Amino acid sequence: MTGDLDRGDGHGEGPDGCKADHASAGGEHASHSDNDNVMSRRTLIRWLMGGIGGLAAMVIGLPVVGVLVEPMLRGMPLEWKPVGPVDKFKVGSTQEVVFTDPTGEPWAGPAAERGAWLRRDSASHFTAFSINCTHLGCPVRWMKDARLFMCPCHGGVYYADGAVAAGPPPKSLSRYPVRIRGGQVQVATVPLPIT
Numbered sequence: 484m485t486g487d488l489d490r491g492d493g494h495g496e497g498p499d500g501c502k503a504d505h506a507s508a509g510g511e512h513a514s515h516s517d518n519d520n521v522m523s524r525r526t527l528i529r530w531l532m533g534g535i536g537g538l539a540a541m542v543i544g545l546p547v548v549g550v551l552v553e554p555m556l557r558g559m560p561l562e563w564k565p566v567g568p569v570d571k572f573k574v575g576s577t578q579e580v581v582f583t584d585p586t587g588e589p590w591a592g593p594a595a596e597r598g599a600w601l602r603r604d605s606a607s608h609f610t611a612f613s614i615n616c617t618h619l620g621c622p623v624r625w626m627k628d629a630r631l632f633m634c635p636c637h638g639g640v641y642y643a644d645g646a647v648a649a650g651p652p653p654k655s656l657s658r659y660p661v662r663i664r665g666g667q668v669q670v671a672t673v674p675l676p677i678t
Contacts, residue, residue, distance in 0.1 A: 563662065563669040572603040572668065577625045577643075579614070584672050599659055599670055600625055600632070602643075611659040611670050612645050618652045632656060 564582035572578060577600055584597045598614035600623075612632070614622050621636035631648060632641035640648040645656035660671035 562672050563664070564672055565667040565669050566599075566601060567668055568666055569663055569668055570666075572601065572609070574603050574605060577602040577627070579625070580611070580668075580670065582670055582672065597672065598622070600656075601661070601668065601670070607663065609661040609663070609668055610645075611661045613657040613659065615657075616652055617647075617654050617656065618650070623656070 566580035566582055579598055580601045581596050581598050584595050600612040600614060602610045602612070604610055616623050616634040616636065616639045618634065618637055618639050621634050621639075623632040623634045623639070623641065625631075626633050630643045632643075632645070634640070634650065634652070637651050639650035639652040641652070641656050642648050645658065647653075647655060662669050662671075
């Protein structure tokens with residue numbers, strides 16, 4: 484029978500006398516089955532390549548995400564920095580003071596310095612305002628005669644208590660905690676939001 488199906492000329496007859504339709508149908512079926520296997524291999528290779536690519540992206544991406552997220556998860560150090568002896572500041576005066584921010588890197592140098600406006604409200608009470616405008620972070624200036632903080636960038640104006648007087652700032656000047664220890668005025672170096 485096998486000899487009847489395939490004579491080598493491609494026109495074999497089956498046992499029922501029909502031409503090679505059965506053989507070609509069987510061939511198509513076998514061919515279709517092979518295509519299913521080829522598609523399965525292609526699909527497997529696609530999945531494997533996608534998995535390998537995803538794994539490679541994760542191996543490269545996780546350290547980058549870690550670098551970006553770690554500062555948010557790390558507790559910010561709170562350090563009290565001395566800004567001068569108590570008797571250096573007169574009651575009612577507002578002066579700019581500078582201190583080193585502990586959140587800066589050791590190599591930062593002058594870039595790690597932070598400024599604040601320190602006002603002595605009474606013999607034992609001080610208020611420290613952030614030097615940065617709450618609009619876009621530009622440094623504000625204390626205008627002694629007007630008793631106002633002025634931002635030169637976009638015209639922001641703050642009252643002596645740090646409240647917004649005019650311009651685009653969305654909120655009052657941020658404040659630093661202040662204390663007196665050992666005759667020194669100290670400012671807490673907490674991270675302050677600019678906006």
